[in-house]
Amino acid sequence: MPAGVKDVAQRAGVSVGTVSNVLNRPDRVSAEVRDRVAQAIADLGYVRNAAARQLRAGRSTTIGLIVLDVRNPFFTDVARGAEDEAAEHGLSVTLGNSDENPAREAAYLDLFDEQRVHGVLISPIGDVAGRLDRLRARGIPAVLVDRAGADGRVSSVSVDDVAGGRMAAQHLLDTGRRRLAFVGGPPSIRQVVDRVEGARSALGGADRLEVLPTDALTVLEGRRIGQAIADRPPAARPDGIFAANDLIAMGLLQALAMRRDVEVPGEIALVGFDDIDFASAAVVPLTSVRQPSQLIGRTAMRLLLDEAADPGLAPRQVVFQPELVVRASSAPPP
């Protein structure tokens, strides 16, 4: 029922090939014919069928982006950066939310595979190396986001999480804290592991850092651990906490704030990671390790587009340095 190229061609009195040329290579067509075709398109309300174009082209003009958590402002910022860069090249981005769930992640990879997307940007949770290889075999490049490629098989854009973890822990030590704890998980997320490792390296010994694992990097999980800490006798509480990300830090803050006897930063100093917008507006403004989120997204997209244009390109690893932003939550005790 909806009009196709054929209908447009007929109404404009030209062939279908000419209509296609007007759409894709207007310079090959005389001005007079161009106007006639444009008029016919307007009259019929013709809209190109993307499926037919893609079928012929062999690949779509969409880029798939899979993030660990859309509700984390860090990832929406990354997505925004990626989207802006893609838009400049006439491509669009489909955002998938794995929710730190390997099954959901796999489902999105399947979907993008069937859609023959132009490329895939992914912040992985499961073991995706094999999947990404298969995609590449089908001509679909992939770039890891916010996570360094373990082997050099695939390009990646990330932040030096080990350095970030070290900065956070060192800062807590510098403000006089001695009983440090790390809150975060699951360990299947490499960023988490790297951040713990960085914190440990600042302490000089593995046994001096208490690790309180969470099942996800969410406000809810932070709140859960925060309650557990508040329930301890004061002497058993840590006096400095490094949270795997700001969401967890915000949860900790919520739980601790409800207990009048646990004061931040008086009794416990707190450092987060990501420096999301809300960090500076928290109950106690949050000290955090900042990542250049939009830049990460934009850079990853750029690497991806390069590889899409030239499949032979060798994988590249881009690593940004994080930056400590000090606020009230880690002020020295009185």
Add this chain to the structure above:
Amino acid sequence: MPAGVKDVAQRAGVSVGTVSNVLNRPDRVSAEVRDRVAQAIADLGYVRNAAARQLRAGRSTTIGLIVLDVRNPFFTDVARGAEDEAAEHGLSVTLGNSDENPAREAAYLDLFDEQRVHGVLISPIGDVAGRLDRLRARGIPAVLVDRAGADGRVSSVSVDDVAGGRMAAQHLLDTGRRRLAFVGGPPSIRQVVDRVEGARSALGGADRLEVLPTDALTVLEGRRIGQAIADRPPAARPDGIFAANDLIAMGLLQALAMRRDVEVPGEIALVGFDDIDFASAAVVPLTSVRQPSQLIGRTAMRLLLDEAADPGLAPRQVVFQPELVVRASSAPPP
């Protein structure tokens, strides 16, 4: 180069039609053949080509969702609800971010139109009535999200914004505030207009509410207005502020907190809208008008799928009632 149905058929020693049947109507095929085809698919690493399927089917299995701001947790929650409902029907969701920009919104509508999406969910900023009519003519239903349909031409799922605005203003009056202000904009967003109107109705007269317009519903804009308010002589400041959403409220809070002489809620009480996760973790925990965000998304998707299944269906309007959540930011003055 990648394997197609034809290759699979050849390897399994059957016709292409049979391969298609194995994929789409396995019950029509004998178990023995089914296994042979499955084996061939695995051997060749065959992956269906979505473009070809869609071309034949005439529509895709994707739903387009356009939100005003992906960085607003309210909308990511809505998206999550919509996505969950869609997944239960084997459909996926493409998220588009209009950023309160009519041009970006139009671009996404064009994209979804070309993609012949299964349907469109939209929280509109510009005048989209005409666009949605054209989509419908092409067999693509649309449902408005977080915004009631002006005329009854299109289905919608929303919250009673007028009631929400009234609740917020009434609450401020109840806590003894008298010089009320509303912060929010732009007026092209109907929700904003409705919330002001609700607040006015609680006051009984239009002139008793000062309106401080913003260009967008963002933390940044809130911060800007907050600074302007803090710069006034104390007597000229409002003593109760109703922010169009929590992002603006958080921005106001950030700006006011930086000025030691402006205390919340002592000098100024503050009420937001949406009750996002971060509201309870703000510098001063935020009183807010809660919307059932995930439920809104889920319900909108349900209406949309109904209409996609039966194009003749009459438009329906679902309106949820908001709920006031009182926290520290609106405590009565000492």
Add this chain to the structure above:
DNA sequence: GACCCGAACTGAATCGATTCACAGATCGAC
């Protein structure tokens, strides 16, 4: 044994845009 029926499978036609080898037309140069 003739006939019918359903189950299992076949393969050509189809969806709509793009491409590309080819055809006409126009113009300038020699």
Add this chain to the structure above:
DNA sequence: GTCGATCTGTGAATCGATTCAGTTCGGGTC
């Protein structure tokens, strides 16, 4: 006046999965 070059425009072939009118075959009925 002829040849070649350039510029416009043509239309059949193509991408890959699905569909549907047919074919084949085993078995049941009278």
